[in-house]
Amino acid sequence: MAAPLTLLPYDEDASGPARRPAAPARLLDLAIRAMNHCTGPHKDQAFADLAAGNVVELGAGGGSNLPWLPAGTRLYAVEPNRALHASLRARCDRAGIEAVVLPVSAERLPLPDACVDEVICSLALCTIPDAEAALAEVARVLRPSGQFRFVEHVAAPAGSLRGRAQGALRRPWGAIAGGCDPHRDTLARIEAVGFAEVHAVRGLLRHSPAWPVNTAVWGWAVR
């Protein structure tokens, strides 16, 4: 296993306002299963051949991506919502993944430059308030040739029925979905970071009942 990273000092209280409590563990399990039913094939592509080493996950939630992490991974799980930490830790234990849960925001990672092999992220760049800042941090902490893997729901083309519906839903959707923006052009933000390569597929989340918030992008970018 790779040597553990030296964390920079961080302010545990700077992770933002208190979030609402997490769902009971059983409900969270069901939600993760349902989400992975919709995103699983996309994760199979985006997270294929992850290097077992030091992996950072932005907005790790309850740990829906653990099945894609190879044995020998040390996961730095960035998750500001402390209400999710107990479930996240329990799921990491069950999966045999060594995890360091970081109660911080992705916009400011307590990690040195160029220290990480992989950064992964699913359905989080829609919710992270300053996605540009978080992506700049991804580029900062990845080592050269390190990869950023993502599966995100994104804005449908402007003017399309889905796009117009996403725009109209912004406020109510954000209120019920923890600040999620249903109409964010996340791929443009990833492409603006200056990665050496970006490989992205656009499509619909498989079997997702969440019309119109089912337009997605998945893939990887190389530092």
Ligand SMILES: C[S@@+](CC[C@H](N)C(=O)[O-])C[C@H]1O[C@@H](n2cnc3c(N)ncnc32)[C@H](O)[C@@H]1O
């Ligand atoms: C829709 S959930 C997705 C959770 C998980 N990635 C998944 O796919 O199941 C969005 C997650 O982003 C987290 N989040 C919100 N703001 C964040 C921030 N500034 N930095 C990092 N994570 C954040 C939320 O707490 C939540 O766990």
